[in-house]
Amino acid sequence: MNILAVQYIRPMEQGWSLPHLFKCEDGQTYVVKFINNQSGSGILANELIAYRLGNLLGLPIAPYRIIQITRDLVDMFPVLKSLDIPAGLHLGSLYFEQGTTSFEEVNLALCKNLYHAAGMIVFDHWINNWDRHIAESNLLYLPDQRKILMIDHSDAFFGPDWDKEECMDDVNRMDIFWGPLYEMFVPYIDSPDPFGHYVSLVERVSEKAVIEAVKGLPRQWKISREDVTGLIDFLLCRRKLVRGALEEVRDNFPIWTQEDHD
Numbered sequence: 260m261n262i263l264a265v266q267y268i269r270p271m272e273q274g275w276s277l278p279h280l281f282k283c284e285d286g287q288t289y290v291v292k293f294i295n296n297q298s299g300s301g302i303l304a305n306e307l308i309a310y311r312l313g314n315l316l317g318l319p320i321a322p323y324r325i326i327q328i329t330r331d332l333v334d335m336f337p338v339l340k341s342l343d344i345p346a347g348l349h350l351g352s353l354y355f356e357q358g359t360t361s362f363e364e365v366n367l368a369l370c371k372n373l374y375h376a377a378g379m380i381v382f383d384h385w386i387n388n389w390d391r392h393i394a395e396s397n398l399l400y401l402p403d404q405r406k407i408l409m410i411d412h413s414d415a416f417f418g419p420d421w422d423k424e425e426c427m428d429d430v431n432r433m434d435i436f437w438g439p440l441y442e443m444f445v446p447y448i449d450s451p452d453p454f455g456h457y458v459s460l461v462e463r464v465s466e467k468a469v470i471e472a473v474k475g476l477p478r479q480w481k482i483s484r485e486d487v488t489g490l491i492d493f494l495l496c497r498r499k500l501v502r503g504a505l506e507e508v509r510d511n512f513p514i515w516t517q518e519d520h521d
């Protein structure tokens with residue numbers, strides 16, 4: 260369901276896509292990425308689809324909503340006019356004012372939902388999201404709730420410009436991601452088979468659920484039906500690749516028992 264933006268607040272001053280804050284009709288504030296951001300409307304589709312897929316796995320992910328910005332609102336704010344923001348449907352994530360991406364200041368031992376970290380690694384592999392393991396900026400820590408929360412799936416799948424051909428090229432192979440952000444989780448992921456639960460969830464995601472996750476993209480985002488079909492096939496085929504790929508990531512967790520490796 261779309262939500263109407265009722266008030267412009269300010270630019271976020273962070274992020275390649277130059278998002279801005281808006282107050283919306285539900286009384287909440289959203290970090291809004293515009294259709295005419297420099298990477299194109301594909302990132303809006305990626306964010307929305309990844310949000311829905313993340314929900315399927317029960318992972319903590321900021322709520323994303325399609326945000327309607329009217330011509331009247333754009334006309335009221337010179338900054339929006341100067342950016343040539345089209346009236347219509349953009350995409351916002353619920354703004355967590357206290358959220359921080361500076362993990363060096365965070366004591367992760369106090370975090371209450373780190374058990375989801377293994378699921379995030381599984382999820383990033385499934386959706387081909389290379390942009391979290393290297394950058395801490397795509398995970399928020401909420402100090403008031405003591406929880407981690409995923410944001411920014413703009414570069415998932417094949418980045419903003421994916422198409423059917425690209426999706427079909429990659430249905431049988433999965434890149435392995437490992438980097439500083441995942442490294443940070445290592446001391447806290449210590450059950451014998453932390454990936455197992457999430458890998459099984461991915462494997463059991465139904466075709467119907469994937470179709471639901473990719474449907475209803477606003478026409479204004481100009482994603483063709485054919486490309487959406489390609490993305491559905493890509494996601495369905497990769498369900499069975501995750502287990503093997505995660506075996507390679509496992510080696511980075513020395514505290515897991517050797518027996519479970521067999």
Ligand SMILES: Nc1ncnc2c1ncn2[C@@H]1O[C@H](COP(=O)(O)OP(=O)(O)OP(=O)(O)O)[C@@H](O)[C@H]1O
Nearest residue numbers: 273274275276277290352353354355358396411413
């Ligand atoms: N929902 C949110 N609540 C609080 N802060 C947020 C939220 N969404 C984004 N931010 C902040 O804004 C920054 C930019 O957002 P995001 O990563 O989604 O944009 P981007 O343009 O894709 O960035 P990047 O430069 O990583 O490509 C984040 O790193 C984070 O600091």
Ligand SMILES: [Mg+2]
Nearest residue numbers: 274396397411
């Ligand atoms: Mg980011």
